[in-house]
Amino acid sequence: MMMLLVVVVASALAPSDVVVMMNGLPGKMGIEVADACARRGMSLAEVALTGKEESAPIEVASTTVKLVEAGTPEAEEAMASVVASCDELGKTLVAIDYTVPEAAVPNAELYARHGVSFVMGTTGGDRAALERSVLDGHHCAVIAPNMAKQIVALQAAIDYAATEFPGAFKGYKLDVIESHQSTKLDTSGTAKAIVSALVSLVDEAPDAAAATDAIAAISRVRDAPTQLEGAGGRLQRVPETALSGHAYHTYGLTSADDSVRFELRHNVNGRRVYAEGTADAALFLARRLAQRQEETPAAGKKKRLFDMIDVLKSGELA
Template identity: 45%
Template sequence: MSLILKGFLLIGSLTADAFPLQSSRRPLVRPFHSLKSDEDGGFDPEFVHVMVNGLPGAMGQEVSAACLRKGMRIAPIAFTGPGLEGSIMVKPEPNCPDDQQVEVKLITGPPEGSGAGLEAINEFTAGLPVGHQLIIVDYTHPTAVNANVAFYAKNNLPFVLGTTGGDRELLMDTAQGKWAVIAPNMAKGIVALQAGVDMLAQSFPGAFSGYTLSVQESHQKSKADTSGTALAVSASLEKLVDTPFDTDEGITRFRGDDASKAFGVPESAMGGHAFHTYFLRSGDGTVEFQLQHNVCGRNVYAEGTADAVLFLSRRMAVDTNAPQVFSMIDVLKEGGI
């Protein structure tokens, strides 16, 4: 991951409500389960079973591997898209022994597969030892994310949501009062950067009055929606320029290989990358500030997602009667990643 800051000095402390998409909620409902603690007061990752919805996608496989490396277990079932049913072997490392691999059955997710999906989940959780926990990770598709969250909320299933897109306001309302971590970005460094930019915007609103904001972002061509990170950071930068920012007009997306290469993405990262550059330009064109963060691959997001799962399991054990929606800033502040 590379980061270039031109013109910005990020100082101060992180705020838990740094972005609308990262805001914490604190409603009350019954928790799904509580996690058993080990003798020294910590939590044994082996008690955490992770259902990775979005397999056999590349992000789902990366998250599965990261969870296995951190000692968690992968549930043998996962939601997938129509036509992708079957099974897949997930593993912590590419060349690991067979006994470290887990076979996962792929079933159609909500809304089409809600009945069969709930039956499979109930069958699996019924066989879990006392104190063990199922937590869902969702890296599915923008068109499926609202139906998925509605399913998780209705059935009191704790979840970590990395899928972007969908109706985010409806999504947050649906998740209210449930155990969840929801964030447009799961990478520690970028989360801290986002919080710093928001702190700057809150401390010095209008400091760049008269400037124009524009954004360029490139992802692998399989990403269907505009970058959630670009939307979140531009929302903070909008406060600095003190001018309404049209995300449709102001954010340029690169998805094809040729366009991404021209943007500076290396050939080796065509299958998975996230390059962002934000421009603040003065009205007369004599001054320009740039904020840039570039990521090749998916590992940094997968590791952060796995840490978010562990964070959620710990909070469920400590605050058993206080389910809420957390952000990755909450995870970062607690030292969970």
């Protein structure tokens, strides 16, 4: 008698099982990310954290989202309500944060209090405090200064070169200029990270102040006339249609006698590339959470703090 053996294999968490709390609406980046998550099949929570100046509900990704001021008792209640709703429906909740630098740490502490895992796209906050909020909690997070996976892959290549070939550009002068929309208040986190690696290519044993000084020397462009004309040739000219949302970076390495110059540029118009990477990060995080629920507890601590390199290595990209 032949017996049929049926093997049931647990499938990966479906995007439809993921609910995203899109904090930072009605900001342009928040809207772009909400749309990207919807395109991937994830749904939006019907409430989101916002700043003091916003209060009216917003229609985004076919969902009416109530906006609640962050840092208020109402925000605590809203977070608890979203958590309870997802638990009842058997959905996996992930918060995505594109608020403002001063709200990043308080929001991260809110997520910790409610055990909500999050993707932090807000830059300019206290990175050490953000990481502590996760490591001292029981949830997970993807924290990265840049969610564009292509730029992150490029950054990883530069990090590799800095590690494997320190001092390869010894004696060269480093100059960096970055241009973003006028509403971006801080220096680009991506520029800071890439500069930190380039410093090691210029000096095989840089002292602690070298990276700090190089970051402080980054030229930051936020005015439209300079962006439109290309900052005197230091940047590619920004199209007028992209003034409200772009990221143009030029990293230059020039020999001491000015006879040799290398340039690395990455120019982004619009926000979609960051939004798509953020959606990847949210789904990556949700699937890690689902995995943890299925796994038998093992000795030792499991990784809970991730970056976009982890997302890239996972292969779970759109």
